[in-house]
Amino acid sequence: MKRILVVGGNGQLGHCLQKLAPKYHDIFDFNFTGSDALNITDKAQIEKEFEEYQPDFVINASAYTAVDLAEKEEEKAFAVNAIGVGNLAEVSKEHNAILIHVSTDYVFDGETNLSYSEDDFTDPIGVYGASKRKGEELALENNPETVILRTSWLYSEFNKNFVKTMLHLFNVKDELGIVGDQHGQPTNANDLAEAIMDIIQAENKKFGIYHFSNYPETTWFDFANKIKEFSDSNVVLKSITTEEFPTPAKRPKRSTMSLDKIEKDYNIEPKHWENSLQDCVEILKITNA
């Protein structure tokens, strides 16, 4: 049985992988670690875990994801998203394990009307994006048998995310202003978890950077409107500009990524974001999470 080590197992993506794991119980053994048991900034801890568990695959679901706070906590963001990823890649290379790492659309500056392809120039406009870009570089440098999945606007029924924040606000507010001039592609983290498992099972693996999200592009305002529709809310939503909603970290204006490469190399067909969103809202209605 092949062994899969999941680092950051208590995060949003980690929870989606935990949910999916039972489906693979006869072919894969999973070991989920939280930051308390395995902190990727501590290389000795990673080495110990690899000695004991001897994984064939490592999924890095861990990250410093506080985009705004990162502007003040640059060192911390780089420690996890860059140095930590470098550690993980180095140790996985030493143990002949394949690394599946997750990155972000925020490595791009968002100043284009075209969809970004994997080899387009990266130019992050915030600390979080810069730390994730450094992590991509170190991952591929330290372990060439790495697949990097850049994803965007991640949400699910787990942990904190835009969909859950909206559902909460719809219950406590009559009217909300939502940014309507930033474009991107929402991604249900359950779909990302499935794509990761498809890659792990692929016979002929290709390494390097891939984009994965739901499609096509939308805006935060249109995304919020669909959440409203699927949750039968009466809240009034107003489209506002980025200037009207200032945040410590700048966000790309349009970070839409082309999904052609993952479809061609791995036969993974991304789902329409509205269908994946509806699945999530239905789950949240039932679980009231």
Ligand SMILES: NC(=O)c1ccc[n+]([C@@H]2O[C@H](COP(=O)([O-])OP(=O)(O)OC[C@H]3O[C@@H](n4cnc5c(N)ncnc54)[C@H](OP(=O)(O)O)[C@@H]3O)[C@@H](O)[C@H]2O)c1
């Ligand atoms: N969320 C988004 O909108 C979004 C968009 C694009 C890309 N991504 C990327 O997608 C991936 C998954 O994101 P997510 O939303 O699942 O993130 P998340 O919910 O914030 O989970 C991240 C996990 O990483 C763990 N972690 C933090 N520092 C760690 C360390 N030093 N060692 C080990 N674990 C550590 C955290 O554990 P503790 O809580 O215990 O610290 C947390 O459980 C990340 O690579 C992220 O950059 C996310």
